Amino acid sequence: MTIAAIDPLQAKPRLQELIVIDVRTPGEYTDGHVPGALNIPLDQLDRALPDIRNAAERGEVLVVCASGVRSEKACMQLAEKGVHGVALSGGTGAWAAQGHELNRPLACEVKTAWSMDRQVRLTAGSLVLLGLALGEFGHPAFRLLSAGIAGGLVFSAATNTCGMAAMLGKLPCNRPRKADLDATLARLRSL
DSSP states (O other), X not given: OXXXXXXXXXXXXXXXXXEEEEOSOHHHHHHOBOTXXXXXXGGGHHHHHHHHHHHHHHSOEEEEOSSSHHHHHHHHHHHHTTOOEEEETTHHXXXXXXXXXXXXXXXXXXXXXXXXXXXXXXXXXHHHHHHHHHHHHSOGGGHHHHHHHHHHHHHHHHHTOOHHHHXXXXXXXXXXXXXXXXXXXXXXXHO
């Protein structure tokens, strides 16, 4: 299945007419998002489907993530349910690289959260160090943990997917509180 995508240069002048849905984690969203984007994390898309379907009847849905990978997955997921969505090519990374503004909530409006890539770097680095330390001071077989993490990082780069990010995304700090998603869906209904 081919997913429609538009470049940030094409999306920028149409931003007011598009319904922009950011499928990143709440922490990533607060680090900076396309102006007007509503945060509906990828793992909450099914819950939000009825409201997204209604919004899609009123305007074109632009789906955004960090690099474009999750937004393509979200568009496929929506397409399977009969909802058309368009992915932002290159995600917020490409948006910012082309000089477009990112909205960031005021520090007092949100709790501080780390971006997903920072969480993955911390977790991967910690596990590599743990494997090396346990291999040195415990049993040498613990070095396989470090090798496994290294292999996972290579696989992640080669496939442009990240299993560790998927697992970390399920942590409570990376999931929206029910009230946050409900408020977002209420905003989506009012568009």
